[in-house]
Amino acid sequence: MEFRIDPWGSEIIREYDKLFKFFGIKPFKDILKDLSKFAEPHMLMRRGIVFGHRDFEEVLKALENQERFAILTGLMPSGRMHLGHKMVIDQVIYYQKLGAEIFITIADAEAYAVRKLGRSELIRTAIDEYVANYLALGLDAKNLHIYFQTNYSREYYRLIQLFSRKVSMAELKALYGEDVDPGKIISVLTQAADILHPQLRHFGGFKVVLVPVGADQDPHLRLSRDIADRFSSELGLRRPASTYHRFMTGLDGGKMSSSRPESYIALTDDPEEAGKKIMRSLTGGQATAEEQRKLGGRPEKCPVYEVNAYHLISDDKELENLYWDCRTGKMLCGECKAKTKERLMKFLTNHQSKLRITGELARKIVEAPDF
Ligand code: TRP
Numbered sequence: 490m491e492f493r494i495d496p497w498g499s500e501i502i503r504e505y506d507k508l509f510k511f512f513g514i515k516p517f518k519d520i521l522k523d524l525s526k527f528a529e530p531h532m533l534m535r536r537g538i539v540f541g542h543r544d545f546e547e548v549l550k551a552l553e554n555q556e557r558f559a560i561l562t563g564l565m566p567s568g569r570m571h572l573g574h575k576m577v578i579d580q581v582i583y584y585q586k587l588g589a590e591i592f593i594t595i596a597d598a599e600a601y602a603v604r605k606l607g608r609s610e611l612i613r614t615a616i617d618e619y620v621a622n623y624l625a626l627g628l629d630a631k632n633l634h635i636y637f638q639t640n641y642s643r644e645y646y647r648l649i650q651l652f653s654r655k656v657s658m659a660e661l662k663a664l665y666g667e668d669v670d671p672g673k674i675i676s677v678l679t680q681a682a683d684i685l686h687p688q689l690r691h692f693g694g695f696k697v698v699l700v701p702v703g704a705d706q707d708p709h710l711r712l713s714r715d716i717a718d719r720f721s722s723e724l725g726l727r728r729p730a731s732t733y734h735r736f737m738t739g740l741d742g743g744k745m746s747s748s749r750p751e752s753y754i755a756l757t758d759d760p761e762e763a764g765k766k767i768m769r770s771l772t773g774g775q776a777t778a779e780e781q782r783k784l785g786g787r788p789e790k791c792p793v794y795e796v797n798a799y800h801l802i803s804d805d806k807e808l809e810n811l812y813w814d815c816r817t818g819k820m821l822c823g824e825c826k827a828k829t830k831e832r833l834m835k836f837l838t839n840h841q842s843k844l845r846i847t848g849e850l851a852r853k854i855v856e857a858p859d860f
């Protein structure tokens with residue numbers, strides 16, 4: 490296969506279209522109308538940022554028949570939580586309000602074995618940096634299970650062991666590349682157990698499970714679907730549904746990366762500093778003000794526009810106005826950035842005022858591994 494997604498790579502996925510063509514991911518826009526029978530689609534969905542899905546019809550059926558459904562997603566406990574990470578939790582909160590039971594896995598086994606992070610640091614990061622921010626964003630501690638991959642129940646570990654019998658080296662190499670090693674193998678089987686375990690009797694029995702992820706995680710979904718098929722009669726497992734979102738562009742034009750603080754806005758950035766990052770950001774503007782008045786800006790190439798579209802402006806009309814003011818050259822980047830800065834500082838100040846309480850709550854609701 491000439492086109493492989495590397496879930497551990499640092500490349501930006503640019504060709505989202507290929508995911509439809511090669512891997513059979515379906516456009517999310519085709520089911521927006523059906524979803525809107527049950528709830529207003531989230532702004533990330535309305536704006537095509539959540540762009541693809543597999544088997545979302547199963548979720549729609551569950552909503553239609555008022556059956557239980559669950560969300561399972563995971564976090565990598567490294568670096569600081571930034572706006573790129575916020576997207577998945579915004580969706581989780583949306584589904585939680587629709588009545589979904591929520592499972593969130595802290596991928597500490599993967600962080601240790603594949604990303605080679607230290608244990609005490611990643612445990613602290615998971616709780617104080619990620620879970621505390623999740624709760625401050627509005628994730629409800631009710632109907633919520635957050636667990637560390639290294640510290641969960643025996644039924645979950647049993648899945649990893651059983652799965653190992655029906656997965657071949659050849660398929661792992663086809664999915665993850667020739668250099669799969671024991672650390673990666675254990676990590677991907679663990680992730681399959683993450684994705685499939687909510688269906689087990691021990692966790693309340695069968696329900697539709699939806700996995701919202703960034704597009705780089707699709708190899709794990711493909712493997713989990715195959716494993717579900719192979720264990721359908723033995724364990725009663727069914728394929729998970731999944732959705733895929735685009736990544737945010739870094740403020741410096743590359744991928745958002747924890748090694749370059751200028752590329753992202755962290756949820757715990759000092760609001761003034763965050764505002765300065767916006768003012769220094771790359772834009773889709775023209776070289777001179779005169780040219781921009783004449784030619785207009787390019788919002789689809791602008792990280793500042795993305796911050797607004799992904800996070801700060803929930804009203805569609807208001808975003809549309811910004812889009813056209815930019816495209817027609819009516820508004821220049823200086824003014825646009827200043828307004829974005831205001832919106833962002835307001836959001837961060839409000840968000841951070843909740844963190845002290847949710848930090849305490851995070852330590853209470855998540856059981857940390859002891860080493
Ligand atoms: N591999 C994911 C990442 O790098 C983390 C993860 C582990 C995950 N298990 C998961 C994501 C299950 C979604 C579902 O971020």
Ligand code: SF4
Pocket residue numbers: 772773774786787788791792793794815816820821822823825826
């Ligand atoms: Fe980006 Fe705003 Fe400039 Fe348009 S006006 S290119 S959206 S910063």
